[in-house]
Structures are given as structure tokens and as C-alpha cells.
Amino acid sequence: MKRRNFIKNATLSSAGLAIGSSLVGCADTSSKEKNSTAATVNNASTAKLPMVIATWHVIDATAKAMEVLQAGGNALDAVEQGCRIEEANEKGQSVGKGGLPDRDGNVTLDACIMDKHGNCGSVVYLQNITHAVSVARKVMEDTPHVMLAGEGAKQFAVSKGFEPEDLLTEASKKAWEKWKIEAQYKPIINIENHDTIGMLAIDKNGDISGACTTSGLAYKLGGRVGDSPIIGSGLFVDNEIGACVATGLGEEVVKTVGSFLVVELMRQGKSPQEACEEAISRIVKKPNSQFKDFQVGYIAVNKKGETGSYSIHQWFSMTKFQDGVNEQIQSDYFNKA
Numbered sequence: 176m177k178r179r180n181f182i183k184n185a186t187l188s189s190a191g192l193a194i195g196s197s198l199v200g201c202a203d204t205s206s207k208e209k210n211s212t213a214a215t216v217n218n219a220s221t222a223k224l225p226m227v228i229a230t231w232h233v234i235d236a237t238a239k240a241m242e243v244l245q246a247g248g249n250a251l252d253a254v255e256q257g258c259r260i261e262e263a264n265e266k267g268q269s270v271g272k273g274g275l276p277d278r279d280g281n282v283t284l285d286a287c288i289m290d291k292h293g294n295c296g297s298v299v300y301l302q303n304i305t306h307a308v309s310v311a312r313k314v315m316e317d318t319p320h321v322m323l324a325g326e327g328a329k330q331f332a333v334s335k336g337f338e339p340e341d342l343l344t345e346a347s348k349k350a351w352e353k354w355k356i357e358a359q360y361k362p363i364i365n366i367e368n369h370d371t372i373g374m375l376a377i378d379k380n381g382d383i384s385g386a387c388t389t390s391g392l393a394y395k396l397g398g399r400v401g402d403s404p405i406i407g408s409g410l411f412v413d414n415e416i417g418a419c420v421a422t423g424l425g426e427e428v429v430k431t432v433g434s435f436l437v438v439e440l441m442r443q444g445k446s447p448q449e450a451c452e453e454a455i456s457r458i459v460k461k462p463n464s465q466f467k468d469f470q471v472g473y474i475a476v477n478k479k480g481e482t483g484s485y486s487i488h489q490w491f492s493m494t495k496f497q498d499g500v501n502e503q504i505q506s507d508y509f510n511k512a
Contacts, residue, residue: 222480224381226497227253229374230422230474234503236260237496240376250376250384251290251312258286258308258386261372265344270372272305273344274390276351278358279397282342285404286311286388291414297322297404303339304332308388311404321406342390354394371403373410373420375476383476385410385418392425401425407435416442417478419450423471423486431457437475447475447483455485455509472506485509 225244227237240257244250262271269275276282286307287297296315299322301307310332314323323331333339343351371389378384387410389403402408402425409425411434412418419437421428428434433454440450451473459466472486474493484493484506491506 222377223498224480225250225253225376225378226476226480226495227257227374227376228474228476228482228484228496229257229494230372230420230472230491231494232492232503233257233261233372233494234496234501235264236372236374237494238501240374241496241501244376244378248378249380250378250382251288253376253378254374254384254386255288255308255312257374257376258372258388259306262306262308262388265346268347268350269390269393270388271307271390272340272342273347274342275347275393276343277391277397277399278355278394280343280348280351281397282347282390283397284342284388284390285400286386287404287406287410288312288315288384288386289406289410289412289418290315290384291382291412293412293414295321295406297406298324298328298332299400299404300325300398301328301332303342304329304337305340305342306337308386310335310337311386311388322404351394358394371409371422373403373422373474375412375418375420375474377476377480381478383412383414383418383478385412385420387420402428402433405429407432409434411435411438413438413442415478417447417476419447419454419473419475421471421473422491424469427458427466427469427471430461433458433471433473437473441475441477447477447481448485449483451475451483451485452507452509455487459487459509467510474506 227240236257239260240253243253243256265273274282284301284307285299288311289295296311298310313335373387375385387403408429410420419434421433437450437454470488472491474484476482486508489508493504
């Protein structure tokens with residue numbers, strides 16, 4: 176009997192082990208299936224690269240940037256070439272040639288560029304040179320400096336082969352002369368046209384670069400510089416996290432170091448959209464903020480290729496070129512009153 180009981184118990188134990196092994200095997204298989212499903216979901220949510228985003232409705236500029244990326248160019252090449260399209264667009268009266276002048280009738284340009292390594296270059300109060308963004312890149316790559324200003328920036332540009340030309344077109348001159356009749360300065364909430372082009376790109380390697388270029392606030396005081404050429408305010412790139420670029424009233428962006436703020440918020444875990452909204456909140460919730468009288472907008476992208484855009488007022492938009500689609504996307508906004 177003892178022997179029979181021993182055999183019976185041994186048989187049951189073996190069966191139990193077999194069942195246990197089977198259950199473990201099922202658990203392993205289930206776990207693998209779950210991991211596989213999660214990987215599929217993650218892959219499905221990963222943005223298709225390369226991609227480009229820019230402030231305002233600038234489909235020609237984003238098309239040029241994407242052309243560069245699809246030809247094997249990197250993100251830095253793409254944002255430079257994309258911005259150059261708008262700098263040469265004489266009908267766009269706030270960027271490059273044809274930009275609206277300061278109150279003395281001088282067209283002055285500001286621009287900056289930043290690459291995946293955190294290298295950056297900038298020019299401020301540049302005159303008679305159309306492609307300020309390319310001069311900024313030369314400052315980054317060919318000098319030990321980050322920023323050149325005024326006549327020094329112009330002389331440097333000429334030494335690098337840039338041809339001086341008159342940037343004040345007849346249309347912009349007429350607009351300036353009309354403004355001089357009353358000569359009243361009021362911040363303009365731009366609705367139809369862009370006042371700056373800021374562009375961010377991620378190339379096929381997943382590397383990020385950005386650029387920003389403008390002729391600045393129309394009819395500003397001579398010598399005024401806004402946020403666009405200031406690294407951390409108008410533009411900031413962190414290749415580990417993401418990038419942001421700003422547009423609108425530069426003084427307000429500078430006061431909150433807006434683009435750096437957006438990237439830092441993304442580093443803390445916020446999505447690009449959440450980070451842009453928080454950065455706008457920092458402006459509108461300041462004591463005695465006059466936000467109803469001016470516009471600020473941000474666009475941002477993170478390392479995953481997720482994007483965000485947000486502004487104080489309606490009508491701000493972002494152009495996005497990804498997976499064969501080049502489209503204008505209207506941004507959400509704060510002031511819905």
C-alpha cells in the first residue's frame with residue numbers, strides 16, 4: 176500500500192509539474208503577445224520621418240525643406256533652404272526682401288539657426304542682405320561667435336560672398352509712407368500674413384534643427400531687436416528632447432524665454448501641445464498683462480515627432496509636411512472671449 180501510495184503521489188506531482196509548466200508557458204506566451212502588441216502600438220504612433228513644421232501658412236517653404244530632406248539632406252540644410260524661400264518672397268512683407276521697414280524707412284533683418292549639437296548662429300539689425308538665415312549659419316560655422324550685429328554683420332556677409340541689395344520694395348515703401356501720415360505705433364495682431372517664419376525639421380536619422388528669420392516689427396524704433404534672433408527666446412533646439420520656435424510680439428517672448436521654456440517643459444514630460452499652452456499661459460497670466468492687444472504663437476516638436484501649436488489669439492497656424500502631406504493646420508488659442 177505504501178508503495179502504491181508513493182507511486183500515486185509521484186504521478187500526481189508529475190502531473191502538477193506538467194500543468195504548472197504549461198501555465199508558465201501560457202503566461203510567457205501571453206506576455207510576449209502583450210509586448211508584441213505594445214510594440215505594434217508604439218510603432219504605429221511613431222511619426223514618419225522626415226518631417227517639417229513651420230509657423231504660419233508657408234507651404235512653399237516647407238515643400239523646399241522636404242525636398243532637401245528627401246534628397247538626403249540633413250535637418251539643418253532643410254530649415255535653411257526652407258526659410259530662404261520666404262526671405263526671397265517680396266510679397267511677404269515681414270521676412271527678408273520686401274519686409275516692412277522701421278520708422279526711418281530702413282529694412283532690418285534678424286535671424287538665427289541651431290543644429291542638432293546645440294551649435295547656433297545669429298544676426299541682428301542686418302541691412303541690405305536678403306538671406307539673413309544663411310548669414311546666421313555662416314556665423315555659426317565660420318566664426319567662434321554666436322551673434323553679429325549691424326554693420327559688422329553686413330561686412331561679414333559681404334566677405335562671405337553675399338551680394339548687397341536694396342530690400343525696400345515699392346509696395347513696402349508705399350505702406351511706410353502711408354503710415355508716416357499719422358505715425359502711430361500699435362502692436363498688430365497679425366491675421367492674414369505671417370510676421371516671422373520659424374521652421375523645425377527632423378531628418379531621417381531623427382536629428383532636429385531649427386531656424387527663424389524676420390524683418391521684425393513694422394515701423395519699430397531704429398535698432399529694435401525682437402526675439403527671433405535670440406537663442407532660447409525665438410528658437411531653441413535640444414536634440415535629446417525636441418525644439419520650439421516662436422512668433423508674434425518679440426518683447427513678450429523674450430520676457431519669458433519662451434522657446435527654451437517650451438523645450439524644458441517637454442523635458443519634464445509635457446507633450447508639445449501641453450508645453451506650448453503652458454508657455455502662452457505664462458504670458459497671459461502675468462500681472463497687468465495686455466495680452467488682448469498683441470499676438471504670440473508657438474510651435475514645437477518632440478523627439479518622437481509629436482507636434483504642438485498654440486497662440487493667444489485666433490488665426491495663428493502651423494504648416495506641417497509629413498508622409499507626403501503638406502498642409503496648413505489652424506492652431507488652438509487662449510483668448511476665446
